[in-house]
Amino acid sequence: xxxxxxxxxxxxxxxxxxxxxxxxxxxxxxxxxxxxxxxxxxxxxxxxxxxxxxxxxxxxxxxxxxxxxxxxxxxxxxxxxxxxxxxxxxxxxxxxxxxxxxxxxxxxxxxxxxxxxxxxxxxxxxxxxxxxxxxxxxxxxxxxxxxxxxxxxxxxxxxxxxxxxxxxxxxxxxxxxxxxxxxxxxxxxxxxxxxxxxxxxxxxxxxxxxxxxxxxxxxxxxxxxxxxxxxxxxxxxxxxxxxxxxxxxxxxxxxxxxxxxxxxxx
Amino acid sequence: xxxxxxxxxxxxxxxxxxxxxxxxxxxxxxxxxxxxxxxxxxxxxxxxxxxxxxxxxxxxxxxxxxxxxxxxxxxxxxxxxxxxxxxxxxxxxxxxxxxxxxxxxxxxxxxxxxxxxxxxxxxxxxxxxxxxxxxxxxxxxxxxxxxxxxxxxxxxxxxxxxxxxxxxxxxxxxxxxxxxxxxxxxxxxxxxxxxxxxxxxxxxxxxxxxxxxxxxxxxxxxxxxxxxxxxxxxxxxxxxxxxxxxxxxxxxxxxxxxx
Numbered sequence: 001x002x003x004x005x006x007x008x009x010x011x012x013x014x015x016x017x018x019x020x021x022x023x024x025x026x027x028x029x030x031x032x033x034x035x036x037x038x039x040x041x042x043x044x045x046x047x048x049x050x051x052x053x054x055x056x057x058x059x060x061x062x063x064x065x066x067x068x069x070x071x072x073x074x075x076x077x078x079x080x081x082x083x084x085x086x087x088x089x090x091x092x093x094x095x096x097x098x099x100x101x102x103x104x105x106x107x108x109x110x111x112x113x114x115x116x117x118x119x120x121x122x123x124x125x126x127x128x129x130x131x132x133x134x135x136x137x138x139x140x141x142x143x144x145x146x147x148x149x150x151x152x153x154x155x156x157x158x159x160x161x162x163x164x165x166x167x168x169x170x171x172x173x174x175x176x177x178x179x180x181x182x183x184x185x186x187x188x189x190x191x192x193x194x195x196x197x198x199x200x201x202x203x204x205x206x207x208x209x210x211x212x213x214x215x216x217x218x219x220x221x222x223x224x225x226x227x228x229x230x231x232x233x234x235x236x237x238x239x240x241x242x243x244x245x246x247x248x249x250x251x252x253x254x255x256x257x258x259x260x261x262x263x264x265x266x
Numbered sequence: 267x268x269x270x271x272x273x274x275x276x277x278x279x280x281x282x283x284x285x286x287x288x289x290x291x292x293x294x295x296x297x298x299x300x301x302x303x304x305x306x307x308x309x310x311x312x313x314x315x316x317x318x319x320x321x322x323x324x325x326x327x328x329x330x331x332x333x334x335x336x337x338x339x340x341x342x343x344x345x346x347x348x349x350x351x352x353x354x355x356x357x358x359x360x361x362x363x364x365x366x367x368x369x370x371x372x373x374x375x376x377x378x379x380x381x382x383x384x385x386x387x388x389x390x391x392x393x394x395x396x397x398x399x400x401x402x403x404x405x406x407x408x409x410x411x412x413x414x415x416x417x418x419x420x421x422x423x424x425x426x427x428x429x430x431x432x433x434x435x436x437x438x439x440x441x442x443x444x445x446x447x448x449x450x451x452x453x454x455x456x457x458x459x460x461x462x463x464x465x466x467x468x469x470x471x472x473x474x475x476x477x478x479x480x481x482x483x484x485x486x487x488x489x490x491x492x493x494x495x496x497x498x499x500x501x502x503x504x505x506x507x508x509x510x511x512x513x514x515x516x517x518x519x520x521x522x523x524x525x
Contacts, residue, residue, distance in 0.1 A: 066407055095415050103413025113408035117426050127412035130422055172408075179412060 011075035015041050017183050017213045018063055023072035025058060025237075032058050034237040036072070040183075045209045047224050047245075048217045050234035051260060056217045059234065060185050063215065064105040065098055076105060077182055103131055106176030110188040112168040114160040120147065120171045121156040124178045132179070139178075146174040150204050166197030170204055177208075184208065186216040202226075219264050233257050268473070275474040278465065279481060293461035294482065300379050300457060301444045307383030308443075309436065312390025317420075319395060330391065337388035343449050345385055350377035350453045378450035378457070386443060393435045397428035430501050437494035444486050458482060491516050 011019045018040035025033035032055045040046050048056045061067040062074060065082035071090070074081050081101050083090040092098075115123050124143035128134040134142070147153045150170040160168050169189060176184060186205065190198040202223050208214065209227035216223070224231055224245050231248050233241040241248055241257050249265075252258050277283045278290070285291040318330035337345065350373070353359045361373025401424050409419035448459040462479040466472050495513045 064411055066410065099410070099413050099415045102411055105411070107408075107411035109404060109408060109411075111402075111404055113402070113404035115405065115408070115423055115427075126422065127414065130418060131413040175412070 011073075011078050011080070014078070016075075017042055017044075017077060018215065019073075019075040020059075020063075021073045023059075023062060023074060024070050025055075025062060025067065026070050032237050033062070033069070036237075036239060038232075038239065038242075040213060040215055042213055043211070044229045045214045045216065045227050046230045046232060047228040048215065048232045048234055049219055049224075049260070049264070050232075050240075054234045055237045056234050057187050060187050060215060060217050063183075063185060064102050064107055066107075068092070076101060099131075103127070103179055104182050106179060106181035106184040108169070108172050108176055108184065108186045108189050110192050112160070112165070112172045112192070114168050114172055114175070116160050119157050119159055120152065120163070123160070123171055124175045127175070128178050142178060143174070146177055147171075149177075149207075150174045151200075164197060165193045166200045169193065169197075169201045173201075173204055173208070181212075183213045183215070186214065186218065188217050190218065190220055221265060233260065235260070271471055271474050274469070274471055275478060278462070278475060278478045284478070287461070287465065289456070289461035289464055290458070293456060293458035296375060296456055297444065297447050297458040298486070300375065300382065300447050300450070300455075301440065304379050304382035304386055304447075305440050305443050307379070308386025308390045308439070309394075311384065311387025312392075312394045315387060315391035316394035316398060319391065320398070334388045334391055337385050342381065342385045342446065343452065346378060346381035346449060346453060349381045350374060353377075372456065374450065374453045374455035375457075377453060378447070378455040382443065382446065382450075386439065389439065390436070393432055393439070394428070397430075397432035398424060400431040401427045433501060434494075434498060437490070437497070441487050441490055441494075444490065445483060448483075488517065 010016070016039060018038065020036050020038040023033055023036040023038075024031070036059060038059075048059065050056050058067055062069050063076065063081070065074075068082065069090070073083075073085075079101060082098055083092055085091070114120075115126065118126060121140065121143050124146055125136070125139045128139040128142065129136055144153065144156065147156055150173060152167055152170055152174075155163060155167060155171070160171070163171065173189075189205070190201050193201065198220065202220060205214075205216070205223060206227045216228075218224075228245050231241070231243065231245050232239050233248065233252075235256055240254055241252060248257070249261070252261060278287070285294075315330045315333055318326040319334075321327055321330075350361065354361060354373075361377055363373060364371045364376065398420075405423050405427065406416075406419055409423040410416075414422070447457050450457050451460045451463055454460060459479055462475045466475045469475070492513055495516055
């Protein structure tokens, strides 16, 4: 590895969970992410905001390699994700290695993506049993604890289509937590929900924010105020601001940040 | 006016008398067994071809495309004769009789199963692919985000959901398969229709005998349609999927009720 261990942003620094260096991403000729640098430290809760099409979700999806990058590096827990370098060139890792790293990164999707053919309990047990090879009874006990934690113990044997959107998203959070991830990624977790269900999901996330490292793409300012340590404003593939919530609300650096904030804060 | 030979008609229809002719009994068994094995082969080949068609590797995609192109683009009858007589004459494979578990599987049956199965795979490939593509892409992403490899995610998450889309056309394919086994008559494979052909060659009663054969095929496809409607009802009931066509709707091809 080529990083300087004295530098405050070295991938080998154990307090750093996510480190992105000069990340570029193209969709065809569209330059989606432009020289992204980003650091997320342990227990930090980072919220990414920005207009649609700015690259927020793409950035998040690069962190667990659901999207490939064209150049730069992303390290999660000190290990480069998705690639290794041969003579300065990115070479995609084996599927097995990528899967092993993804198992340490929980992800919650806008559309929940629960497995519809499995019950709530089975959704949560699926990965621990089949990826981690946890014994079934232990996985079941863990899953029941997680169901209780998201307040849905009574729904354990329900199928996703028997649950409301808010309940599905809470199960999806429990499913991600079942792998005991070091990092949780949330991709617009409340934007597919009816307004009356947003609160129950944010409550679970706020509880979680006290103990786990999180990167959240969301415009829920209630969550930002209650739980975020840092907020990033992304526009046209660049991180325009990277500061505390107070810093952003009180004195945004750029005009476009002000313009955007005025739109979402009303 | 044609004198319909009722006695002969019943003799070769009623199982009690018809099965005394070993040609018919063995032919019926062969038809059922060949249909099942060829269909299973078709599903497996179809699954691999479908996955190959979705592969990142251009070579795999090309092989799958060529396979589907050839076997869907040429007549099954020709494929079967090419396989049996063509391979035989080149001595690549002579289709010798195989003896297992006290059974003798004659070369023509082997060739028939092979041709039917490989041909079926080319059709199943599209059915399986459509089934996989009907599953929301978010399912694969969610599975991957939990650390599943592509294979595990396919097996545990995507294919079980695709099955609901695959099973109805798969059932129809099997229905066709039972009827298509009659093509094996041209390579004297000894399935059910071959039996009636042989008997007719001696007795020359084509109207009665082919009617009997028709009734046997009708019985097999009807029983299968019933089984299929039960399987689909079982697949659908857990999660309240759209109502599956009932048994009679399926037989007649007419959809009743409000849609």
